[in-house]
Amino acid sequence: MTTIKDIAKKANVSTGTVDRVIHNRPGVSEKTKIHVQKIIEEHNFQINTIASTLALNKSYKIGVLIPEARVENEFWSEPKKGIEKAAEEIKNFRISTSFFTFDQFDSKSYVTAFKDLIAGDFDAVLMAPVFHKETSQLITHLDKENTPYVFINIDLQGFNTLSFIGQDSFKSGHLAAKLMSVMLADSSEIIIPVFRLNKGNYSHINDRITGFKSFFKEKKSSIKIKDIAIPNFKDLKVISSILDDHMKGRTIDGIFVPSSRSFLIAEYLETAQLENIRLIGYDTNEKNIQFLKNDTIDFLICQNPYQQGFNGIKLLSDYLVMNKAPNPNYHSPMTIVTKENVDAF
Amino acid sequence: MTTIKDIAKKANVSTGTVDRVIHNRPGVSEKTKIHVQKIIEEHNFQINTIASTLALNKSYKIGVLIPEARVENEFWSEPKKGIEKAAEEIKNFRISTSFFTFDQFDSKSYVTAFKDLIAGDFDAVLMAPVFHKETSQLITHLDKENTPYVFINIDLQGFNTLSFIGQDSFKSGHLAAKLMSVMLADSSEIIIPVFRLNKGNYSHINDRITGFKSFFKEKKSSIKIKDIAIPNFKDLKVISSILDDHMKGRTIDGIFVPSSRSFLIAEYLETAQLENIRLIGYDTNEKNIQFLKNDTIDFLICQNPYQQGFNGIKLLSDYLVMNKAPNPNYHSPMTIVTKENVDAF
DNA sequence: CTGAAAGCGCTTACAG
DNA sequence: CTGAAAGCGCTTACAG
Numbered sequence: 068m069t070t071i072k073d074i075a076k077k078a079n080v081s082t083g084t085v086d087r088v089i090h091n092r093p094g095v096s097e098k099t100k101i102h103v104q105k106i107i108e109e110h111n112f113q114i115n116t117i118a119s120t121l122a123l124n125k126s127y128k129i130g131v132l133i134p135e136a137r138v139e140n141e142f143w144s145e146p147k148k149g150i151e152k153a154a155e156e157i158k159n160f161r162i163s164t165s166f167f168t169f170d171q172f173d174s175k176s177y178v179t180a181f182k183d184l185i186a187g188d189f190d191a192v193l194m195a196p197v198f199h200k201e202t203s204q205l206i207t208h209l210d211k212e213n214t215p216y217v218f219i220n221i222d223l224q225g226f227n228t229l230s231f232i233g234q235d236s237f238k239s240g241h242l243a244a245k246l247m248s249v250m251l252a253d254s255s256e257i258i259i260p261v262f263r264l265n266k267g268n269y270s271h272i273n274d275r276i277t278g279f280k281s282f283f284k285e286k287k288s289s290i291k292i293k294d295i296a297i298p299n300f301k302d303l304k305v306i307s308s309i310l311d312d313h314m315k316g317r318t319i320d321g322i323f324v325p326s327s328r329s330f331l332i333a334e335y336l337e338t339a340q341l342e343n344i345r346l347i348g349y350d351t352n353e354k355n356i357q358f359l360k361n362d363t364i365d366f367l368i369c370q371n372p373y374q375q376g377f378n379g380i381k382l383l384s385d386y387l388v389m390n391k392a393p394n395p396n397y398h399s400p401m402t403i404v405t406k407e408n409v410d411a412f
Numbered sequence: 413m414t415t416i417k418d419i420a421k422k423a424n425v426s427t428g429t430v431d432r433v434i435h436n437r438p439g440v441s442e443k444t445k446i447h448v449q450k451i452i453e454e455h456n457f458q459i460n461t462i463a464s465t466l467a468l469n470k471s472y473k474i475g476v477l478i479p480e481a482r483v484e485n486e487f488w489s490e491p492k493k494g495i496e497k498a499a500e501e502i503k504n505f506r507i508s509t510s511f512f513t514f515d516q517f518d519s520k521s522y523v524t525a526f527k528d529l530i531a532g533d534f535d536a537v538l539m540a541p542v543f544h545k546e547t548s549q550l551i552t553h554l555d556k557e558n559t560p561y562v563f564i565n566i567d568l569q570g571f572n573t574l575s576f577i578g579q580d581s582f583k584s585g586h587l588a589a590k591l592m593s594v595m596l597a598d599s600s601e602i603i604i605p606v607f608r609l610n611k612g613n614y615s616h617i618n619d620r621i622t623g624f625k626s627f628f629k630e631k632k633s634s635i636k637i638k639d640i641a642i643p644n645f646k647d648l649k650v651i652s653s654i655l656d657d658h659m660k661g662r663t664i665d666g667i668f669v670p671s672s673r674s675f676l677i678a679e680y681l682e683t684a685q686l687e688n689i690r691l692i693g694y695d696t697n698e699k700n701i702q703f704l705k706n707d708t709i710d711f712l713i714c715q716n717p718y719q720q721g722f723n724g725i726k727l728l729s730d731y732l733v734m735n736k737a738p739n740p741n742y743h744s745p746m747t748i749v750t751k752e753n754v755d756a757f
Numbered sequence: 758c759t760g761a762a763a764g765c766g767c768t769t770a771c772a773g
Numbered sequence: 774c775t776g777a778a779a780g781c782g783c784t785t786a787c788a789g
Contacts, residue, residue: 081776118766242752403748407587426760463782
């Protein structure tokens with residue numbers, strides 16, 4: 068193993084000078100610099116990051132802004148776990164991670180959490196930009212301080228993001244359509260229940276729907292698809308009556324739920340004793356998995372939220388500690404989950 | 413950040429003594445030991461692995477025994493890449509990785525490579541135990557030296573493996589069957605082409621077939637399934653004539669290929685201009701992907717071989733450096749790959 | 758049984 | 774512009 072000391076000896080300089088050359092620090096004559104660089108290349112020397120971290124004795128703070136995991140939507144507990152796992156792995160690099168959470172259906176709580184984060188003066192930020200307008204306003208504070216930020220899960224355009232980690236929603240809709248198509252005859256009818264909360268935000272729901280429909284359009288399929296707006300997802304009676312209206316006197320063969328709440332539809336189907344209807348949804352939350360296991364839900368498309376959190380922190384750590392520039396985006400795999408493989412995830 | 417120095421000061425001992433207590437090294441009086449342990453707990457002190465690694469100045473050697481990636485079977489290039497990536501990440505922990513590769517269809521080359529590895533006196537081994545009998549014989553050398561070894565991809569039973577990383581083959585067959593079942597009517601006929609090389613080894617192929625069939629048995633499905641033995645996979649004419657015999661005068665609706673060579677069947681189907689036959693195979697090699705993209709193959713089940721290699725090395729590194737005991741097995745996810753999500757992997 | 762001191766490989770404030 | 778020396782947090786051979 069070649070060390071800085073070896074290089075220094077070969078180059079007839081001190082280790083301090085070698086260090087200055089490696090990191091392009093000022094105070095080295097051009098002549099020495101070139102000479103040392105040559106020796107470094109000849110020996111294919113690579114710095115020992117571990118020793119470097121220890122000696123630098125620098126600490127970094129990462130701020131994390133994500134929705135709190137709630138009973139109605141446990142989705143966000145996964146990125147949280149991934150973030151915590153990554154934080155644990157990198158803590159010896161003197162990187163600390165602080166969470167700022169908010170209610171994902173309350174833009175005010177987002178603003179409050181975001182402001183707290185800004186006040187914390189972090190070296191980097193990992194965030195889910197759930198509210199568009201509020202993000203535009205507050206993110207200027209990060210831009211001003213040149214604080215790097217990575218978007219997770221939600222891909223808002225037009226910001227100076229260091230990177231985006233999440234699914235391509237359009238393509239995932241396409242994928243759902245493929246799965247639906249292999250299960251249905253060409254004369255079938257499909258409905259798409261859309262829960263209308265958070266209008267204006269959550270554009271990925273729309274992208275999923277567009278992707279879903281475009282699949283059938285491209286295939287010139289004669290399958291009929293219809294959106295059904297549902298005003299909320301708390302009142303099961305409302306959901307039932309709306310769906311009843313649409314199912315009566317018609318044969319619906321498939322249902323595509325472009326959100327994580329396919330379990331609500333599954334519940335409806337079981338209560339109404341409607342069988343032989345194919346159901347595809349998103350995300351492996353506990354309730355969805357339950358209906359996947361009893362065959363009411365056929366497929367779930369998983370966004371690998373744990374990995375999104377984990378990779379987000381790792382990426383920022385590499386950026387801070389090793390100055391490694393990330394790609395502008397990392398598309399999470401679109402994992403197809405069904406009864407038969409759900410336990411292996 | 414609490415350091416060993418802080419603890420030493422509070423406990424009125426030297427840092428050397430604290431170190432001895434932390435690592436349970438001999439030469440500390442029971443009284444001091446208990447006292448120091450109490451202070452450590454009170455301060456929730458955790459050792460800085462980075463500083464520890466640096467000071468220990470120990471180096472580790474991991475030996476890797478896997479098949480070479482060949483044109484006919486590029487599968488093994490993926491674990492290799494994963495291993496190399498992990499090796500790169502941990503090299504600053506003074507862990508070096510050496511490859512020993514063999515021809516996966518030639519047991520003699522396996523023996524030669526394995527013997528070379530044994531002679532190398534490694535601190536840990538990551539290996540694909542492709543040949544059962546030969547493994548039984550040679551692994552005794554590792555057992556004798558108490559060298560920990562992890563099996564990757566192939567789950568041989570009855571060995572002192574530290575851990576196994578790979579897919580549950582039976583379950584993956586089950587999954588393939590589920591996918592096939594949603595695509596076919598209950599009156600369909602399915603064939604399973606089995607390439608007969610390496611008989612006696614590669615029991616996972618059989619497990620996949622058993623898993624596949626058991627799905628339909630459990631469902632009491634009336635779908636007919638038939639195995640077709642194919643003596644080799646090099647002579648396309650032989651393959652064609654055997655398949656011709658089985659396809660003539662019959663309507664085959666689905667083909668399940670329990671190996672990575674579904675592309676050979678896809679090639680046959682295209683040449684014979686047989687359409688509307690559903691085809692499911694394993695592994696995302698280049699040729700399989702090509703036929704997935706042009707819709708001849710419907711689904712591929714992916715074993716995530718890159719992750720298998722990556723995780724194998726990471727696991728051994730954690731074991732060697734941090735003394736972290738792994739689980740006895742890590743089942744790789746059974747990823748369903750189709751035209752619509754193949755590019756996001 | 759215990760501590761002082763040197764060392765792992767790199768970094769930096771200081772002196773010249 | 775350059776080097777000697779102290780230091781990051783932990784480990785260990787040595788002395789007592």
